[in-house]
Amino acid sequence: MAKVKGAIVVDIEKCKGCSVCIPACNQNVILLAKEVNGKGYQYAYMENPEACTGCVNCAIVCPDGVITVYRTKVEA
Amino acid sequence: MDIKDIIKPENIVYQKTKLFTEKPLSYCPGCGHGTAHRMLLEVLEEMNIQDKTVGIAPVGCSVLAYEFLDIDMQQAAHGRAPAVATAVKRLMPDKFVFTYQGDGDLAAIGTAETIHACNRGENFTMIFINNGIYGMTGGQMAPTTLPGMRASTCPFGRDTEIMGNPLKITELLAQLPGVYYVTRQAVHTPNAVRKTKKALRNAFEYQKLKKGISFVEIVSNCNSGWKMTPNQSNKWMEDNMFPFYPLGDIKVPQLEKV
Ligand SMILES: Cc1ncc(C[n+]2csc(CCOP(=O)(O)OP(=O)(O)O)c2C)c(N)n1
Ligand code: SF4
Ligand code: SF4
Ligand code: SF4
Ligand SMILES: [Mg+2]
Numbered sequence: 001m002a003k004v005k006g007a008i009v010v011d012i013e014k015c016k017g018c019s020v021c022i023p024a025c026n027q028n029v030i031l032l033a034k035e036v037n038g039k040g041y042q043y044a045y046m047e048n049p050e051a052c053t054g055c056v057n058c059a060i061v062c063p064d065g066v067i068t069v070y071r072t073k074v075e076a
Numbered sequence: 077m078d079i080k081d082i083i084k085p086e087n088i089v090y091q092k093t094k095l096f097t098e099k100p101l102s103y104c105p106g107c108g109h110g111t112a113h114r115m116l117l118e119v120l121e122e123m124n125i126q127d128k129t130v131g132i133a134p135v136g137c138s139v140l141a142y143e144f145l146d147i148d149m150q151q152a153a154h155g156r157a158p159a160v161a162t163a164v165k166r167l168m169p170d171k172f173v174f175t176y177q178g179d180g181d182l183a184a185i186g187t188a189e190t191i192h193a194c195n196r197g198e199n200f201t202m203i204f205i206n207n208g209i210y211g212m213t214g215g216q217m218a219p220t221t222l223p224g225m226r227a228s229t230c231p232f233g234r235d236t237e238i239m240g241n242p243l244k245i246t247e248l249l250a251q252l253p254g255v256y257y258v259t260r261q262a263v264h265t266p267n268a269v270r271k272t273k274k275a276l277r278n279a280f281e282y283q284k285l286k287k288g289i290s291f292v293e294i295v296s297n298c299n300s301g302w303k304m305t306p307n308q309s310n311k312w313m314e315d316n317m318f319p320f321y322p323l324g325d326i327k328v329p330q331l332e333k334v
Contacts, residue, residue: 005082017105018106019106019305019307020106059090061266065093
Protein backbone atom coordinates (compact mmCIF):
# COMPACT_ATOMS: atom_id res chain seq x y z
CA MET A 1 0.00 0.00 0.00
CA ALA A 2 1.24 3.48 -0.78
CA LYS A 3 2.17 5.51 2.27
CA VAL A 4 2.69 9.26 2.46
CA LYS A 5 6.01 10.54 3.75
CA GLY A 6 6.73 14.15 4.45
CA ALA A 7 9.58 16.39 5.51
CA ILE A 8 10.03 20.04 6.33
CA VAL A 9 12.92 22.40 5.75
CA VAL A 10 13.17 25.40 8.05
CA ASP A 11 14.94 28.53 6.83
CA ILE A 12 17.09 28.55 9.95
CA GLU A 13 18.34 32.11 9.71
CA LYS A 14 14.80 33.48 9.32
CA CYS A 15 13.19 31.32 12.00
CA LYS A 16 12.38 33.33 15.14
CA GLY A 17 11.95 30.35 17.44
CA CYS A 18 8.41 31.40 18.29
CA SER A 19 7.22 27.76 18.72
CA VAL A 20 3.85 28.38 17.05
CA CYS A 21 4.55 25.51 14.64
CA ILE A 22 5.07 23.01 17.46
CA PRO A 23 1.45 22.58 18.69
CA ALA A 24 0.23 22.87 15.07
CA CYS A 25 1.89 19.52 14.30
CA ASN A 26 -0.34 16.63 15.33
CA GLN A 27 2.55 14.20 14.74
CA ASN A 28 4.86 15.94 17.25
CA VAL A 29 7.60 16.25 14.67
CA ILE A 30 8.98 19.64 15.61
CA LEU A 31 11.08 20.97 18.49
CA LEU A 32 13.35 23.94 18.98
CA ALA A 33 17.07 23.29 18.62
CA LYS A 34 19.42 23.75 21.55
CA GLU A 35 21.63 25.82 19.23
CA VAL A 36 20.72 29.34 18.15
CA ASN A 37 20.82 31.00 14.73
CA GLY A 38 22.69 34.19 13.84
CA LYS A 39 19.99 36.31 15.44
CA GLY A 40 20.15 34.32 18.67
CA TYR A 41 16.90 32.44 18.18
CA GLN A 42 16.58 28.72 18.86
CA TYR A 43 15.27 27.49 15.53
CA ALA A 44 12.68 24.82 14.74
CA TYR A 45 13.82 21.43 13.43
CA MET A 46 12.45 17.94 12.86
CA GLU A 47 13.15 16.05 16.09
CA ASN A 48 10.98 13.20 14.90
CA PRO A 49 11.29 13.18 11.09
CA GLU A 50 9.84 9.68 10.50
CA ALA A 51 6.45 10.90 11.74
CA CYS A 52 6.07 13.79 9.26
CA THR A 53 3.17 13.32 6.84
CA GLY A 54 3.73 16.56 4.94
CA CYS A 55 0.33 17.84 6.06
CA VAL A 56 1.60 21.49 5.84
CA ASN A 57 -0.09 22.56 9.09
CA CYS A 58 3.16 23.85 10.59
CA ALA A 59 4.00 25.86 7.49
CA ILE A 60 0.54 27.42 7.34
CA VAL A 61 0.76 28.83 10.87
CA CYS A 62 4.40 29.89 10.80
CA PRO A 63 4.16 33.68 11.12
CA ASP A 64 7.39 34.17 9.23
CA GLY A 65 6.62 31.66 6.51
CA VAL A 66 9.99 29.97 6.91
CA ILE A 67 8.85 26.35 6.56
CA THR A 68 8.89 24.55 3.20
CA VAL A 69 7.03 21.24 3.13
CA TYR A 70 7.77 18.21 0.96
CA ARG A 71 5.59 15.16 0.49
CA THR A 72 5.91 11.97 -1.50
CA LYS A 73 4.29 8.54 -1.75
CA VAL A 74 6.26 5.44 -0.92
CA GLU A 75 5.33 1.84 -1.56
CA ALA A 76 5.40 0.09 1.78
CA MET B 77 13.00 6.24 3.16
CA ASP B 78 15.84 8.68 3.33
CA ILE B 79 15.00 12.31 4.02
CA LYS B 80 17.07 13.26 0.98
CA ASP B 81 14.63 11.37 -1.23
CA ILE B 82 11.73 13.39 0.15
CA ILE B 83 13.36 16.81 0.04
CA LYS B 84 13.38 17.32 -3.72
CA PRO B 85 11.91 20.23 -5.68
CA GLU B 86 9.25 18.03 -7.29
CA ASN B 87 7.93 17.08 -3.85
CA ILE B 88 7.29 20.62 -2.60
CA VAL B 89 3.72 20.95 -1.36
CA TYR B 90 4.03 24.24 0.48
CA GLN B 91 6.44 27.15 0.36
CA LYS B 92 6.34 30.86 1.12
CA THR B 93 4.75 32.78 -1.75
CA LYS B 94 7.10 34.65 -4.10
CA LEU B 95 5.02 37.77 -3.50
CA PHE B 96 6.99 38.35 -0.31
CA THR B 97 10.16 40.39 -0.69
CA GLU B 98 13.37 38.91 0.68
CA LYS B 99 13.24 41.18 3.75
CA PRO B 100 12.74 39.41 7.07
CA LEU B 101 9.47 40.49 8.68
CA SER B 102 9.97 43.09 11.39
CA TYR B 103 7.28 41.55 13.61
CA CYS B 104 7.95 39.99 17.00
CA PRO B 105 8.37 36.22 17.02
CA GLY B 106 4.93 34.59 16.89
CA CYS B 107 2.97 37.71 15.88
CA GLY B 108 -0.08 37.07 13.69
CA HIS B 109 0.68 40.01 11.36
CA GLY B 110 3.05 37.80 9.33
CA THR B 111 0.47 35.05 8.85
CA ALA B 112 -2.17 37.60 7.86
CA HIS B 113 0.25 39.06 5.27
CA ARG B 114 0.94 35.61 3.85
CA MET B 115 -2.75 34.73 3.44
CA LEU B 116 -3.39 38.05 1.75
CA LEU B 117 -0.55 37.47 -0.71
CA GLU B 118 -1.63 33.90 -1.41
CA VAL B 119 -5.09 35.15 -2.34
CA LEU B 120 -3.71 37.84 -4.65
CA GLU B 121 -1.46 35.24 -6.26
CA GLU B 122 -4.24 32.70 -6.73
CA MET B 123 -6.47 35.35 -8.27
CA ASN B 124 -3.48 36.51 -10.33
CA ILE B 125 -4.25 40.15 -9.45
CA GLN B 126 -0.92 41.03 -7.82
CA ASP B 127 -0.13 43.46 -10.66
CA LYS B 128 -3.54 45.12 -10.41
CA THR B 129 -3.61 45.60 -6.66
CA VAL B 130 -2.78 48.64 -4.54
CA GLY B 131 -2.49 48.22 -0.78
CA ILE B 132 -2.58 50.98 1.83
CA ALA B 133 -0.38 50.40 4.86
CA PRO B 134 -1.32 51.95 8.21
CA VAL B 135 0.60 53.35 11.14
CA GLY B 136 1.17 50.60 13.67
CA CYS B 137 3.41 47.55 13.67
CA SER B 138 2.44 46.93 10.05
CA VAL B 139 3.55 50.42 8.98
CA LEU B 140 6.33 48.73 7.01
CA ALA B 141 4.02 46.29 5.21
CA TYR B 142 5.15 47.83 1.92
CA GLU B 143 8.65 46.55 2.63
CA PHE B 144 7.40 42.96 2.77
CA LEU B 145 4.55 42.76 0.28
CA ASP B 146 5.95 42.86 -3.23
CA ILE B 147 2.96 44.71 -4.69
CA ASP B 148 2.10 48.38 -5.18
CA MET B 149 1.64 49.99 -1.78
CA GLN B 150 1.11 53.41 -0.28
CA GLN B 151 1.49 54.24 3.39
CA ALA B 152 -1.07 56.54 4.98
CA ALA B 153 -1.03 58.84 8.00
CA HIS B 154 -2.33 57.19 11.17
CA GLY B 155 -5.94 56.10 10.65
CA ARG B 156 -6.24 57.67 7.21
CA ALA B 157 -5.84 54.53 5.10
CA PRO B 158 -9.55 54.45 4.13
CA ALA B 159 -9.32 58.04 2.86
CA VAL B 160 -6.24 57.23 0.79
CA ALA B 161 -7.87 54.02 -0.46
CA THR B 162 -10.94 56.03 -1.47
CA ALA B 163 -8.82 58.27 -3.65
CA VAL B 164 -6.85 55.39 -5.19
CA LYS B 165 -9.96 53.37 -5.99
CA ARG B 166 -11.86 56.34 -7.41
CA LEU B 167 -8.96 57.37 -9.62
CA MET B 168 -8.16 53.81 -10.66
CA PRO B 169 -11.45 51.91 -10.43
CA ASP B 170 -10.03 48.85 -12.16
CA LYS B 171 -7.41 48.26 -9.49
CA PHE B 172 -8.04 46.02 -6.52
CA VAL B 173 -7.52 48.24 -3.47
CA PHE B 174 -7.21 47.26 0.16
CA THR B 175 -6.34 48.82 3.48
CA TYR B 176 -4.47 46.86 6.14
CA GLN B 177 -5.00 48.42 9.57
CA GLY B 178 -4.63 47.72 13.25
CA ASP B 179 -7.26 48.44 15.87
CA GLY B 180 -5.59 51.64 17.05
CA ASP B 181 -5.43 52.80 13.46
CA LEU B 182 -8.88 51.72 12.27
CA ALA B 183 -10.96 51.98 15.44
CA ALA B 184 -9.33 54.85 17.37
CA ILE B 185 -7.60 57.66 15.49
CA GLY B 186 -9.11 56.64 12.16
CA THR B 187 -12.70 56.07 13.28
CA ALA B 188 -14.05 58.94 11.19
CA GLU B 189 -12.27 57.81 8.02
CA THR B 190 -13.34 54.23 8.65
CA ILE B 191 -17.01 54.97 9.25
CA HIS B 192 -17.38 57.40 6.40
CA ALA B 193 -15.59 55.27 3.81
CA CYS B 194 -17.87 52.41 4.86
CA ASN B 195 -20.95 54.58 4.85
CA ARG B 196 -20.12 55.95 1.41
CA GLY B 197 -19.91 52.37 0.21
CA GLU B 198 -16.45 52.71 -1.29
CA ASN B 199 -15.44 49.71 -3.35
CA PHE B 200 -12.35 48.44 -1.60
CA THR B 201 -11.39 45.79 0.93
CA MET B 202 -10.52 46.55 4.53
CA ILE B 203 -8.35 44.13 6.50
CA PHE B 204 -8.55 44.85 10.20
CA ILE B 205 -6.00 43.29 12.56
CA ASN B 206 -7.55 43.47 16.01
CA ASN B 207 -5.09 42.63 18.76
CA GLY B 208 -6.83 44.72 21.41
CA ILE B 209 -3.85 46.97 21.96
CA TYR B 210 -1.49 49.56 20.46
CA GLY B 211 1.27 47.11 19.67
CA MET B 212 3.79 49.40 18.01
CA THR B 213 4.00 52.08 20.66
CA GLY B 214 4.39 49.79 23.65
CA GLY B 215 1.07 48.17 24.41
CA GLN B 216 -1.23 51.03 25.39
CA MET B 217 -4.97 50.50 25.85
CA ALA B 218 -6.97 50.64 22.63
CA PRO B 219 -10.74 51.07 22.14
CA THR B 220 -10.75 47.30 21.58
CA THR B 221 -9.01 46.40 24.87
CA LEU B 222 -11.20 43.96 26.81
CA PRO B 223 -12.68 44.78 30.23
CA GLY B 224 -10.10 43.79 32.84
CA MET B 225 -7.37 43.35 30.23
CA ARG B 226 -4.01 44.80 31.18
CA ALA B 227 -2.18 47.31 29.02
CA SER B 228 0.62 49.75 29.78
CA THR B 229 -1.89 52.58 30.31
CA CYS B 230 -4.21 50.38 32.39
CA PRO B 231 -1.74 48.19 34.29
CA PHE B 232 -4.46 46.96 36.66
CA GLY B 233 -6.78 46.05 33.81
CA ARG B 234 -9.33 48.10 31.87
CA ASP B 235 -11.82 49.52 34.32
CA THR B 236 -14.94 50.18 32.27
CA GLU B 237 -16.26 52.61 34.90
CA ILE B 238 -13.43 55.00 34.11
CA MET B 239 -12.17 53.86 30.73
CA GLY B 240 -15.39 52.98 29.00
CA ASN B 241 -16.33 49.83 27.18
CA PRO B 242 -14.51 48.15 24.33
CA LEU B 243 -15.81 48.95 20.88
CA LYS B 244 -17.03 46.24 18.52
CA ILE B 245 -16.48 48.43 15.51
CA THR B 246 -16.93 45.52 13.11
CA GLU B 247 -20.53 44.88 14.21
CA LEU B 248 -21.14 48.62 14.04
CA LEU B 249 -19.86 48.90 10.48
CA ALA B 250 -21.88 45.86 9.41
CA GLN B 251 -25.05 47.94 10.00
CA LEU B 252 -24.14 50.37 7.24
CA PRO B 253 -25.71 49.77 3.83
CA GLY B 254 -22.41 50.70 2.16
CA VAL B 255 -20.77 47.65 3.67
CA TYR B 256 -21.27 44.51 1.59
CA TYR B 257 -19.40 41.71 3.31
CA VAL B 258 -18.20 41.44 6.93
CA THR B 259 -16.47 38.54 8.59
CA ARG B 260 -14.27 37.94 11.62
CA GLN B 261 -11.48 35.38 11.52
CA ALA B 262 -8.17 34.46 13.15
CA VAL B 263 -4.74 33.14 12.12
CA HIS B 264 -3.46 31.18 15.12
CA THR B 265 -4.23 27.58 14.07
CA PRO B 266 -4.08 25.80 10.71
CA ASN B 267 -7.88 25.71 10.44
CA ALA B 268 -8.30 29.34 11.37
CA VAL B 269 -5.68 30.32 8.80
CA ARG B 270 -7.49 28.38 6.08
CA LYS B 271 -10.76 30.12 6.93
CA THR B 272 -9.06 33.50 6.88
CA LYS B 273 -7.74 32.79 3.44
CA LYS B 274 -11.22 31.88 2.23
CA ALA B 275 -12.59 35.08 3.75
CA LEU B 276 -9.93 37.20 2.06
CA ARG B 277 -10.67 35.49 -1.22
CA ASN B 278 -14.37 36.30 -0.80
CA ALA B 279 -13.51 39.90 0.02
CA PHE B 280 -11.50 40.40 -3.17
CA GLU B 281 -14.08 38.55 -5.28
CA TYR B 282 -16.82 40.78 -3.84
CA GLN B 283 -14.73 43.85 -4.57
CA LYS B 284 -15.20 43.08 -8.29
CA LEU B 285 -18.96 43.60 -7.93
CA LYS B 286 -18.46 47.21 -6.80
CA LYS B 287 -21.19 46.94 -4.20
CA GLY B 288 -19.32 48.47 -1.32
CA ILE B 289 -16.76 47.67 1.33
CA SER B 290 -15.69 44.10 1.97
CA PHE B 291 -14.40 43.92 5.52
CA VAL B 292 -12.29 41.17 7.09
CA GLU B 293 -11.42 41.44 10.76
CA ILE B 294 -8.65 39.17 11.96
CA VAL B 295 -8.50 38.80 15.74
CA SER B 296 -4.80 38.45 16.37
CA ASN B 297 -2.29 38.23 19.16
CA CYS B 298 0.17 40.82 20.36
CA ASN B 299 2.30 38.53 22.46
CA SER B 300 4.79 41.31 23.24
CA GLY B 301 2.14 43.79 24.32
CA TRP B 302 0.19 41.17 26.22
CA LYS B 303 3.46 40.03 27.83
CA MET B 304 3.05 36.34 27.03
CA THR B 305 4.83 33.75 24.94
CA PRO B 306 3.32 33.37 21.47
CA ASN B 307 1.59 30.07 22.28
CA GLN B 308 0.32 31.44 25.60
CA SER B 309 -1.04 34.48 23.81
CA ASN B 310 -2.87 32.33 21.27
CA LYS B 311 -4.49 30.37 24.09
CA TRP B 312 -5.35 33.60 25.91
CA MET B 313 -6.88 34.91 22.72
CA GLU B 314 -9.12 31.85 22.42
CA ASP B 315 -10.19 32.08 26.07
CA ASN B 316 -10.67 35.84 26.27
CA MET B 317 -10.82 37.57 22.89
CA PHE B 318 -13.06 35.11 21.02
CA PRO B 319 -15.93 35.19 23.57
CA PHE B 320 -16.09 38.98 23.13
CA TYR B 321 -15.15 39.02 19.43
CA PRO B 322 -16.76 35.79 18.15
CA LEU B 323 -15.36 34.38 14.94
CA GLY B 324 -17.52 33.88 11.89
CA ASP B 325 -19.44 35.75 9.22
CA ILE B 326 -21.30 38.87 10.32
CA LYS B 327 -22.76 40.05 7.03
CA VAL B 328 -22.93 37.83 3.98
CA PRO B 329 -24.37 38.99 0.66
CA GLN B 330 -27.50 37.09 -0.32
CA LEU B 331 -27.46 34.86 -3.39
CA GLU B 332 -24.81 36.81 -5.25
CA LYS B 333 -22.83 34.59 -7.56
CA VAL B 334 -19.19 35.61 -7.82
C1 LIG C 1 -0.96 61.06 14.27
C2 LIG C 1 -0.28 60.02 15.10
N1 LIG C 1 -0.69 59.82 16.37
C3 LIG C 1 -0.10 58.87 17.13
C4 LIG C 1 0.92 58.10 16.62
C5 LIG C 1 1.58 57.06 17.50
N2 LIG C 1 1.18 55.70 17.14
C6 LIG C 1 1.94 54.94 16.34
S1 LIG C 1 1.32 53.41 16.12
C7 LIG C 1 0.02 53.74 17.16
C8 LIG C 1 -1.02 52.68 17.48
C9 LIG C 1 -0.92 51.44 16.67
O1 LIG C 1 -1.80 50.49 17.14
P1 LIG C 1 -2.61 49.55 16.17
O2 LIG C 1 -3.21 50.35 15.08
O3 LIG C 1 -3.54 48.75 16.99
O4 LIG C 1 -1.49 48.65 15.47
P2 LIG C 1 -0.62 47.44 16.05
O5 LIG C 1 0.73 48.02 16.27
O6 LIG C 1 -1.27 46.96 17.31
O7 LIG C 1 -0.65 46.43 14.97
C10 LIG C 1 0.09 55.04 17.65
C11 LIG C 1 -0.89 55.62 18.58
C12 LIG C 1 1.32 58.34 15.28
N3 LIG C 1 2.30 57.64 14.70
N4 LIG C 1 0.72 59.30 14.56
S1 SF4 D 1 6.56 28.93 13.59
FE1 SF4 D 1 8.15 29.47 12.09
S2 SF4 D 1 9.36 31.07 13.06
FE2 SF4 D 1 8.16 30.09 14.67
S3 SF4 D 1 9.52 28.47 15.48
FE3 SF4 D 1 8.25 27.51 13.91
S4 SF4 D 1 9.49 27.68 12.04
FE4 SF4 D 1 10.38 29.11 13.50
S1 SF4 E 1 4.13 18.91 7.66
FE1 SF4 E 1 2.58 18.24 9.14
S2 SF4 E 1 3.43 16.37 10.03
FE2 SF4 E 1 5.14 17.40 9.00
S3 SF4 E 1 6.09 18.65 10.59
FE3 SF4 E 1 4.59 19.95 9.56
S4 SF4 E 1 2.72 19.76 10.79
FE4 SF4 E 1 4.07 18.05 11.36
S1 SF4 F 1 4.30 44.54 19.22
FE1 SF4 F 1 2.57 43.10 19.10
S2 SF4 F 1 1.54 43.56 17.13
FE2 SF4 F 1 3.58 44.50 17.09
S3 SF4 F 1 4.90 43.00 16.07
FE3 SF4 F 1 5.09 42.68 18.28
S4 SF4 F 1 3.55 41.12 18.77
FE4 SF4 F 1 3.05 41.94 16.74
MG1 LIG G 1 -3.36 46.81 17.67
